[in-house]
Amino acid sequence: MAKRYGGRHSPQPRLDGTDPRPPARPRPGEARHPLESRTRWVTIMAVPFLISAFWQDPAGLATHLIAFGAIASGMWMTREGLQAEAAYDARRIARRPAIPRKLFGGILTGLGLAIGAYVPGAEIGAGIIGVAGALLHWLSFGPDPMRDKGMEGVDTFQQDRAQRIVAEGEAHLKAMQDAILRTGDRRLEAHVAMFAATARELFTRVEEDPDDIPAARRYLGIYLQGARDATVKFADLYAQTQDPRAREDYENLLRDLETEFAARTRKLIEGGRTDLDIEIGVLRERLAREGVRPAAPAQTAARNADPAELERAMTLDDLLIPREGEKQRR
Structure with missing residues (x-):
């Protein structure tokens, strides 16, 4: 009967369920953001702008090509921002990305939608579509990391x-x-x-x-x-x-x-x-x-206390009514 190979030098865990290798640390560029695949789908959905451009007049051709180029560029920059965010999240100490790529990607995406929806006399509607697209981009991909992480006191x-x-x-x-x-x-x-x-x-x-x-x-x-x-x-x-x-x-x-x-x-x-x-x-x-001493008496009293008393849940009467031992000491 076939058996799975396992041992010290096996790429799989051992047969007893233990893994002798230390936990792997991802290399720079290996970390992947779970939302990274969304950028590909958004770019694919903008392909109609590219296809329909060749059935337009020269102005329409330029408008549709610019719209597709803006959306594709926005998704490329968003993907770069997601990769930077994944590398940021994977490290305990990290600086915030120097360029807010997801922010610029959202702006380019909204601009591309506005250009693609533009028709003479409907500038306001195209602007609303662009703003809505940028807002949806922010809701879908989130903001860029804006703060350094774990850099307090670090040279x-x-x-x-x-x-x-x-x-x-x-x-x-x-x-x-x-x-x-x-x-x-x-x-x-x-x-x-x-x-x-x-x-x-x-x-x-x-x-x-x-x-x-x-x-x-x-x-x-x-x-x-x-x-x-x-x-x-x-x-x-x-x-x-x-x-x-x-x-x-x-x-x-x-x-x-x-x-x-x-x-x-x-x-x-x-x-x-x-x-x-x-x-x-x-x-x-x-x-x-400075004259500050640790609270040793309280710690000693806690160690010498009856375990049954420590495990018993305290009530309001325990806090307000003095115990018999305390009365006798008084």
Whole structure:
């Protein structure tokens, strides 16, 4: 009986339901907005303007062609805006898009509808149709992101630097995955994909905290470039010779790189926790110098309280009527 292949290097989850790979991080440009397909349908619905233009007089020909061009351009810009919004939503720290593409796409769409509906003497009606089209565009696709996300206290220069370094690393990973396709081996492709997912965990850490760039610079540059060159050379050799020893050496290299990248990511996270502990300790010392003390008695009383009393729901009488123990202390 046929069984589905599963294992450490399988592109599918293991047979026991667990997945040994870290969660994949989408590459720039991979994120897709769920409304992106709508732009294609709107462009298709504007095709009658293009077809009917060739049965019009010269003025009508120009009007219908401009109408179709405006709607198609508006949908193209809207699609670009949706892709930018998807990339914005996929990241924890992101800047708002520099150009509000969906806003301009709505304006172009409304303008195209107004031009397509224009007839001499009915300018007001054409304008109403254009405004309605722009409004429906806004209701259908929503507004552009207008605020930066998670950028409070982040050095914008360092953030731009981190994005450039991550983009270079993504290019190296893409070259590795393209090169390994020449071998035609799905197991090797899955192993490279696993390493790419591990590397992208480090990318995410650097993007979220650009101060970690000095500690991860070699991993994002030299090591990834070396892994790319090794992958290209291995793919060329293995596609011709099918040498099992070369395959074993390459897989061992990927395992070592995967281990090193995962360890570096853990060290960066632990370093961030250490910095947080230091900040909390310094803040507590300052509060102590100001005479502020933690509410230890209340915490102690809560820990020593009867569990049955803690689980019992309190009533208004419990709040207004003193208990017997409190009366005796008084």
